[in-house]
Amino acid sequence: MRTIGRTGKTMIRALVAGAWLFAASSAAAQTRLKVVTSTTDLLYIAEQVGGNRIEGKHISEGYQDPHFVEAKPSFVLDLRRADVWAFVGLDLEIGWMSLLLNGARNPKIKPGAPGYVDVSKAIPVIDVPSGAVDRSQGDVHPLGNPHYWLDPDNGKRIARLFRDRFAELDPAGAGAYEKNLGAFEATLDRAAAEWAGARAALRGKPIVAWHTSWRYFAEYTGVDIVGFMEPKPGVPPSPSHLAGLIMTMKRRGAKVIIMEPYYDRKTADFVATKAGATVLVLPPSVGGAKGIDDYGGMIRHNILALAKAVE
Amino acid sequence: MTMRVRLSWAASTVVFGMAIATPGLAQQDTTKRVRDSLAADSAALVRELARASARPAGGAGPTNARLLPDVSAVGDLLADFSRNGSTLEGGHRFSVREVEVAIQAAVDPYFRGEVFLGFNDEEGAAVEQAFIVTSSLPLGLEARGGRFLMPFGKQNLTHRHDLHTIDYPWVLQRFLGAEGLKGTGVSVSKVLAPFGFYQELQLTAVDQFGEADEALETEEPVNKRLGNLGYAARFRNYVDLTKHANIEVSASVVTGKRAQPTAGLVVGNAIPVRQSLVGIDVTYRWRPLQQGLYRSFILQGELIRQFNEDIADPGYQGPVGNHTGGYLFGRYQLTRRGYLGARYDWLDDPDLGGERLRAGSGYLEFFPSEFSKLLLGFERVAPTGGPAYGRILFQATFALGPHKPHPF
């Protein structure tokens, strides 16, 4: 057997150092909860509560229609190692979630496991259809309206749910989560004080929205949604519906159409022109527009921009 | 998109014409009524939401307290307007090609069960698929047992009614079967990511490769030796190129002995003959995340080679030699609900003694909603040595029942 040369020794040293670094980093990684969320808003709030005790990823982008997300196999890799899977619920993710969860084969985030977090369970839900539902009413949200994160009071509820679940999964961090939650709520309260004037100015103002996604936002601000671009939730606008909507807008004096960045602006512009109104594209989520990188900032942007538009 | 917008602009101009620009006193009454009813309709959703109720946090009980499985049905309707007679099975101009009933649920904490029953005029009722799946295994393995679509190639794993063309590509129809290749047996899969992207290995063993021809009888059952069963392997590689585009490149093999006809046997009329397929498939997808409701593109191709065992028997009538076939399929999204598709097929057709068959087809696909699909198809088929012919087909499919996820 030959003796190991100088290069060999250097290589061994590098290997040992590499192995040590790897072990150290994986030990550090082990202490952090791996959180995967369906939306950017849930991730932002999870990170505020989790701080440096968690590391997170989200599936859909803030500028993407959350009703239609593709179950890309690469998401399966993220979910394979997740300790927490947090999702909006109320069937918003019905088009893809089961494929990813089945593909992930991760018992920690299976339905019923503590890592499986249906965030809607913490939320008072509106628009729950009464009576029988069928699809002639459109691709309804039969369990109620899932766009609840657009009400900042629900943002706090989401944060409290994360505090509880994270503390359950990582009891050593309970104190930190509680402290982080307090800081998050305080930040939101300060922001709310800032937008209070604009919010008050919105009360009772007639507007039109593309989808029912803005219903919680309307509940919070008191803005009056007098019509929707969609005749039924999820159903694209038809000419006769838009003709009626234009008349409704004129009669009710609605001067603004709000919509998400992923809908077709041209159709909204057409209606706005006919009704003497303007179109306002609002970010429906964190990351929904350039510079909208935090949850409170997203709510503030929407309230201030809409208040300015309805003036 | 532009097409839909233009259409809706034109239509709304007409409605406005009716509602606003009509002169005369009696007509003004009608105008007012039309206007009022349109305006009232436009606020129907607002009224409905006002009637809807609210639910306190955590206030809802289980949504399926009786633990009923998900039951859904898909109807696959076809019409053939080809100039020289119908090209459909049974020679029908209008046909219910298939009704599929699916029943799916978690069996217990360990298994998920899925049953697909197929009904059609030609073959009656059949168990299309029936399997249990478990992922409660060590090493992140997933195993399934029962009857299922064989993990071979790309489009074979899509139900026929979910295709964006009317039929499977010719190479799949000839090498795998008109309704795709299914198998009854067991399959194990493992997801890997040693290089940071998604890889999956699927290994399958089934009672036999392909569907048995009931008219063929072998001296001993084909599956008497374990080595004669159908065995398949598929290796998938999926990479995100950007947030908006991705590619999958996968390879598959399947091998097994199949009963093939031969003359002059003392017992029976067939002998077990090995047949193997090797395939490679590539799928490129592009869907810009923000405009994804309205724009997307997919380009897909498969290349499959069939190998048949050499049989010395002079009375042998089964397939001989090796054959290759493939297709290239592209689909572009024009509007929120409309797509344009095209496919080119070529194949050394074992049914034509290995002669080349070429086909080209174009498709207009329209989704009124996620639960219904209308597909218009034109196809020109050119077999070597035979006359070329055209096909004009129309397909309507509808899905009843709970929302099912869209396989990627």
Ligand SMILES: [Zn+2]
């Ligand atoms: Zn929605």
